[in-house]
Amino acid sequence: MDLVVRAARAVTPAGEGPVTLGVEDGRIAVVAPGFVDLPGVRVMALGEDEVLLPGLVDTHVHVNDPGRAEWEGFETATRAAAAGGVTTIVDMPLNSLPPTVEVAALAVKRAVAEGRVHVDVGFWGGAVPGNEGALRALHDEGVFGFKCFLLHSGVDEFPPLDPAGLESAMRELASFGAQLIVHAEDSDAIDAAPDPHGERYADFLSSRPRGAENLAIAHVIETARRTGARAHVLHLSSSDALRQIAGARRDGVALSVETCPHYLSFVAEEIRDGATQFKCCPPIREARNRELLWQGLADGVIETVVSDHSPCTPELKRFDTGDFGLAWGGISSLQLGLPAVWTQARQRGFTLSDVVSWMAANPAAQVGMRHKGRLEPGCDADFCVFAPDETFVVEVAKLAHRNPVSAYDQRPLAGVVRGTWLRGEPVTGGEPRGRLLRRGDC
Incomplete structure (x- = not known):
């Protein structure tokens, strides 16, 4: 074996326990229960306080490069990913210039990313008014699906779909089996809500009511039902929608x-x-709502947890005024997702196997990555070493992403990523060895 890893604790599809893992040519060749005699060119033994996890798969990352690289870029984003145990990201089609709404724009983005990524990177395409004819070509070029908004996206160059546009896009995507991922907030409900300007968080929360999410999700469900398209609801914050999501699934809606x-x-x-720094859309809601989201994970209604890493420069957060209406909406958390989720999950009786399902195996499955997100023979040898009982306090200036802004600053968290490996090689932040992924090839 090129590499042998011995871990007293590892999370595999069979559960958590001791394993001996062997790597050949960048792929996992052997996952043997317990400690077995497996010869290797390199042998690594984990400490008693460490757990071997598959590399996380974060399918919701805004890299913003090219065009807004001062917000974030491929080098800094992928360093931050690796520091957080994330070995694969899928980049969103907006906030970069040009947005990824045609093949030429995808080519520009790939050219900018080539040779600069420290983890593997895939790309979403975008569904916007007028680009329906470009969707099949983007699909054939290997994007993992298509994102749309149902209200203003925050940037003028990525406009939203109206109800007719949503149906048309879904029918087109259904014809070749692609999925549509949707920022689901209803524009009319948002327009009718109170003005979001001012310093009071309660006022901002009132400007993005749960009903706006609930209405939009209902519309997505019914459009998917009519068209037969695969739909994915992004960044769910309203627990009210869980019942209708579960009901739609029982009815056979994809x-x-x-x-x-x-x-x-x-x-x-x-x-x-x-x-x-806490502004995001849809917004962070009340404590009772948070607990119901956790129940949605326990019930299997919510399958994945991803960062929605949406960074910006400090100036765009408008710390000078504290005005939630003027500030950019987005939370930088790519490096912190694993300890943030683990900190909360373990308090509620969840296990590391649960976290791995939500943050590695299920996101990989959602986008069709057959060789990612699992410690299993045939999968890429992407993994991280995690110390679940070690604690730390987040210092935003020490994070690897480009700008020192994060809602997690000064927050105590449990769980430290001590190392990340990509195809059996440690990710050091030095020479970039990540690959650009195409749907179907990973």
Whole structure:
């Protein structure tokens, strides 16, 4: 074997226990229960306080490169991913210039990323008004699916789909089996809500009501039902929608849903006025809502937890005014998702196997990555070494992403990533060895 790893604790599809893992040519060749005599060129034995986990798969990352690389870039984003145990990301099609809404734009993005990524990177395409004819070509070029908004996206170059546009896009995608991932907030409900401007978090929360999510998700469900398309609800924050999501699945609608570490960690009651580092859309809601999202994970209604890493420069967060209406909405958390989720999960009786399902195996399955997210023979030898009982306090200036802004600053968390491996080689942050992925090839 090129590499042999001996771990007293490892999370595999069979559960948690001791394993001996062998790697050949960048793939996992052997996962043997217990400690067995397996010769290797390199042998690594984990410490008693360490657990071997598959590399996480984060399918919701805004890299913003090219065009807004001062917000984030491929080098810094993928370093942050590796520091957090994430070995594969899928980049969102907006906030970069040009947005990934045609093949030429995808080529530009790939050219910018080539040779600069420290983990593997795939790409989403975008579904916007007028680009229906470009969707099949993007699909054939290997994007993992298509993102749309049902209200203003925050950037003018990525406009939303109206109801007719949503149906048309879903029918087109259904014709070749692609999935549509949806930022589901209803524009009319948002327009009718109170003005979001000002320092009070309660006012901002009122400007993005649960009903806006619930209405939009209902519309996505019914459109998917009519068209037969695969739909995925992004960053669920309203627990009210869980019942209708579960019902749609029982009816046979091809629907999946994700939530994010910030919705599982923070609560509206504890967000200070003017603390715009907590602004995201849809918003962080009340404590009772958070607990119902955790119940949605326990029930299997929510299958995946991904970062929605949406960074920006400090100026765009408008710390000078603390105005939630003016501040950019997005939380930088790519490096912190695993400890943030684990900190909350273990308090509620969940296991590391649960966390691995939500953050590695299930996201990989959602986008069709057959060789990612599992410690299993035939999979890429992507893994991280995690110390679940070690604690730390987040210092935002020490994070690897580009700008020192994060809602997690000064927050104590449990679980430290001590190392990350990509195809059996340690990710050091030096020479970039990540690959650009195409749907069907991974």
